[in-house]
Amino acid sequence: MEELKRINELLVDLYGCQGSLDSVEFLVGILRSAARSMGSKVVKTVSHKFSPTGITVILILAETHISIHTWPEYHYAALDIFICSEEINPKIGWEVVKDALKPSSFNIHEMTRRIT
Amino acid sequence: MEELKRINELLVDLYGCQGSLDSVEFLVGILRSAARSMGSKVVKTVSHKFSPTGITVILILAETHISIHTWPEYHYAALDIFICSEEINPKIGWEVVKDALKPSSFNIHEMTRRIT
Numbered sequence: 001m002e003e004l005k006r007i008n009e010l011l012v013d014l015y016g017c018q019g020s021l022d023s024v025e026f027l028v029g030i031l032r033s034a035a036r037s038m039g040s041k042v043v044k045t046v047s048h049k050f051s052p053t054g055i056t057v058i059l060i061l062a063e064t065h066i067s068i069h070t071w072p073e074y075h076y077a078a079l080d081i082f083i084c085s086e087e088i089n090p091k092i093g094w095e096v097v098k099d100a101l102k103p104s105s106f107n108i109h110e111m112t113r114r115i116t
Numbered sequence: 117m118e119e120l121k122r123i124n125e126l127l128v129d130l131y132g133c134q135g136s137l138d139s140v141e142f143l144v145g146i147l148r149s150a151a152r153s154m155g156s157k158v159v160k161t162v163s164h165k166f167s168p169t170g171i172t173v174i175l176i177l178a179e180t181h182i183s184i185h186t187w188p189e190y191h192y193a194a195l196d197i198f199i200c201s202e203e204i205n206p207k208i209g210w211e212v213v214k215d216a217l218k219p220s221s222f223n224i225h226e227m228t229r230r231i232t
Contacts, residue, residue: 009127
């Protein structure tokens with residue numbers, strides 16, 4: 001039987017973002033960079049631009065997913081990095097997002113979920 | 117200014133699932149039923165079937181997202197219901213998933229995130 005796996009989930013609230021929260025291309029680029037920095041494989045990318053404002057981008061990864069939801073009117077973004085792999089550190093991906101969006105403050109919540 | 121919003125996030129580990137965890141159609145149907153039961157609008161659906169086993173389904177909602185990742189070999193599924201709306205109760209969606217997948221046990225973690 002395979003070794004039992006853990007899921008590491010990093011939930012981050014980003015406040016006072018200076019990077020653009022209303023560009024799909026910019027946000028897709030950031031999340032892909034975050035995935036690449038972690039050594040994670042992107043399987044699919046899905047995005048939606050809401051009217052009048054706000055974007056959702058989700059990458060399905062070989063190791064689960066990364067999602068971001070933005071509220072540009074509040075300069076706020078909600079980031080989830082959800083990784084099922086002992087070898088991949090979601091904090092590396094978070095650093096890439098932080099450098100790109102430049103929040104003035106943030107809250108991080110870390111969770112570990114067990115598959116068995 | 118709009119009223120400040122909360123995000124309610126329900127993270128559930130489902131163990132010993134009896135419902136099929138290896139059918140994309142079945143899981144998409146469950147998540148859409150969950151969204152409908154909450155009165156939530158599905159904007160996009162994305163899924164991926166991994167080889168040899170395991171499925172990811174994510175619905176982008178007008179009110180954020182629902183995701184499920186399954187490991188059929190462990191009868192385990194990780195469900196996230198992530199809702200930005202005071203009027204929508206993610207627990208109603210969770211009940212729909214629970215009834216369909218019939219886990220023998222589960223862990224629920226509830227979070228509230230503030231946009232401002």
